[in-house]
Amino acid sequence: MPQSKFTLDTCNVITLPKISDPRGNLTFIEGNNHIPFDIKRVYYLYDVPGGAERGGHAHKDLYQLIIAMSGSFDVLLDDGYHKKRVHLSRSYNGLYVCPMIWRELDNFSSGSVCMVLASNCYDENDYYRDYDEYLAARGVTK
Ligand code: TYD
16 A cells, blocks of 8 residues: 555546526636645646557646647546546546656546646656656666
């Protein structure tokens, strides 16, 4: 078991507020209210070609919320001990991902858009891009 509070159990799909309206639905997200961190950065993936995979890394300190703004895709989460696959397809759902979780994104539908809210600005030093290095940092002995 991971000796850390950052486990797969911490990573859940959050149901965001949804204002249903015949003119079109509306969802909103307030940092430190609907999600447990301040939003410092927003980025999004789009024009993802069929069969492409994104992610393939973990973050040391970053908290994120991943949303399928359009279309759908899968997020494979891995805490070094267990893995789980989450399918995102609703723009009122967000997958909360805490630090020290390896993630891979695949199975993007045509025209899908993946938006990510992040607790910090971009910092390459915050990444584990090597899976073995990540496992070592997790204390996983192979
Ligand atoms: P990366 O985080 O590896 O993308 P993904 O996990 O979605 O596959 O980032 C891809 C490239 O974009 C990498 O060179 C870093 C750069 N980048 C930024 O400059 N700023 C950002 O906010 C992000 C997320 C990435």
